[in-house]
Amino acid sequence: MDIFAGTSGGLAPEIMFGLARFRHQVFVQRLGWQLEERGDGLELDQFDRPDTVYVVARDESGEVAGSARLLPTTKPYLLGEVFPTLLHGEPTPRNTEVWELSRFAAVDFSCRSTSALSQFSSPIAVNMLHAAMRVAAERGAERLITVSPLGVLRLLRRAGFHAHPAAPPLVVEGHPLFACIIEIERNTEAAH
């Protein structure tokens, strides 16, 4: 398993292509997210910019097996632009210490589950998150903020991450959705 990190200008074109195709497979095809379809089997949106930072895992066969997208909250980001209501009227963070984590997935495609948590079905999920935290920390982040269903928050905590809600959840179609904070702890950083 190899993990690559960088902006679109710094990553090889085949990695970026594999990443966009992987995101489509996971978020559109498997999870059924209602995202704007480009018609080419790739998933990209307005937050995929030249300054966006990606973390990409590739397996032994060279296929993308994990993805993460990191955005500074000092520029437009998903929660701030699309999900500000998750903070219940509080201002969305605009802070060099806070980066947003989105499009996070580490999927075992042999697992047939289509649950919202299947984006974490691969055992590399924890390593991917540590890598994302390390990459964000290198850029000044002290914590990540992410839009997460409750199940993800529970998984993060069971895996030992210091994660907590930033505000009460919104219940969407019967499922709690949170703005979730993941602290980048120095001891965790050092261990991985």
Add this chain to the structure above:
Amino acid sequence: MNNTLTDGYLRMTLDDVLALRFTHLISGLDQHVDLPDQFCGTSTTISGYTEWVASNDRTVTVGWDWILETAETGIRCLRVGQPRSNVLIVDLERRPFDWRTSEAVIGSVVDSIPWQESARSALAERYA
């Protein structure tokens, strides 16, 4: 320029937390996982989550996992693990507790709430 949200925690003293009136928001069951060797009569685990907000401070959220446990006296619904909350307990000098200690303290507060009946009613309604 940075705006105010730093770690997303609401800093509250224990007295502040004890003054909160918690209201049930939603509870749910964990999805059953199919195991290859399951058959009728094997033991299983019923678990889930419950989420609450403070009715007198709508910015406060606290939730926790639970498990059903059978005992001689009947079936009990027990909190499992520490609560997850956006509250960080501070002392009277506003110095924050370590987050693990804070969660343990919040857990003690949660354990004094008769939450089981609200969760049970919500589950019965949701999965009827």
